[in-house]
Amino acid sequence: MKNIFTSLLLLVSTTFCYSQKTKLKLDLKMDSVYVLNNTVDMTIDQEINGTNQIVSTKISAQTIHKVVAINDTLYTLEVKYTDMRMNMKIGDKEIKYSSTDKDGNPFAIVLAAMLNKPFTIIMSNTGRIIDVKNTDNLFSTMFDLQAQLTEAQKASIKSQMQKSFGEKTIKGNFQEEFVVFPEKKISLHDSWLTAIAMETSGVSINTQITYSLEDITPNEYVINGSAKIVSGKDSGYKVSNGLEMRFINMAGTMTAKVKIDKHTGWITESTITKHLSGTADIKDSPQIPGGLSYPITIDATLKATDK
Numbered sequence: 001m002k003n004i005f006t007s008l009l010l011l012v013s014t015t016f017c018y019s020q021k022t023k024l025k026l027d028l029k030m031d032s033v034y035v036l037n038n039t040v041d042m043t044i045d046q047e048i049n050g051t052n053q054i055v056s057t058k059i060s061a062q063t064i065h066k067v068v069a070i071n072d073t074l075y076t077l078e079v080k081y082t083d084m085r086m087n088m089k090i091g092d093k094e095i096k097y098s099s100t101d102k103d104g105n106p107f108a109i110v111l112a113a114m115l116n117k118p119f120t121i122i123m124s125n126t127g128r129i130i131d132v133k134n135t136d137n138l139f140s141t142m143f144d145l146q147a148q149l150t151e152a153q154k155a156s157i158k159s160q161m162q163k164s165f166g167e168k169t170i171k172g173n174f175q176e177e178f179v180v181f182p183e184k185k186i187s188l189h190d191s192w193l194t195a196i197a198m199e200t201s202g203v204s205i206n207t208q209i210t211y212s213l214e215d216i217t218p219n220e221y222v223i224n225g226s227a228k229i230v231s232g233k234d235s236g237y238k239v240s241n242g243l244e245m246r247f248i249n250m251a252g253t254m255t256a257k258v259k260i261d262k263h264t265g266w267i268t269e270s271t272i273t274k275h276l277s278g279t280a281d282i283k284d285s286p287q288i289p290g291g292l293s294y295p296i297t298i299d300a301t302l303k304a305t306d307k
Helices: 002-019 106-113 135-139 151-165 167-178
Strands: 033-048 051-071 074-090 093-098 119-124 129-133 191-200 203-216 220-231 238-240 243-261 267-282 292-305
Touching: 033 167, 074 106, 093 106, 106 151, 119 135, 119 167, 129 167, 135 151, 151 167, 167 191, 167 267, 167 292, 203 243, 220 267
Parallel strands: none
Antiparallel strands: 033 051, 033 292, 051 074, 074 093, 074 119, 119 129, 191 203, 203 220, 220 243, 238 243, 243 267, 267 292
């Protein structure tokens, strides 16, 4: 009888704990440093004039985030890259760059020059990215050791790096990771909706995500999410490799699994997968008389850990 009573007591206690509503939010401490290791793995499949082309890109980076100010519900983070790697594969050709390379490759030198250059992220305790500032610091010395490059080469390299590490791209990537926090208190298995709008590199998309609190462990909250992605406003043509182009009628799906620390709210592990398809549209120009439109499919996986 005593064992039965004890088991019933444990069951009631467990049920009570899981039914309690909790407010998921960031609880960062002044002067504390938080780490994220991010990997973006993206494959672009496009058919141009009947020829299929697949471009695979992988970008890995470690960022450290120091809390330099707390103003009510807002955190000001000083952010630095401490390691960066880029891989690109087009057909049978593969190119790899790393900030640790010592072979004098211009792109490797650029990555190394971007390390430990502080920029600022302002975010709320509910994970909303309010602002990203001072990313120009990332590019301030990238050509100091590359006098052999022409001005045209420098402009081309800087343009490519700004697409991957400019304010809009950084804001979008961080927002996708930290948008998981609900506005109200929740219990285990509760669901909530959130929406984000992103615009980067000629792509404008709106995402409405349904999240649910799937599990509560001794140290983490486990959150799952699924979403539909639709085109946002037409962001207009953007210059890419000397051509003005845009992406239109983009639509797709997204899934997410995120683990956050129960005490700090910081992400401990995150995996986001996206599938998008639409149309790439190149504007009429002397290089492309009459312009060009072709179908494009994008598959991306974004992973993050605090280890």
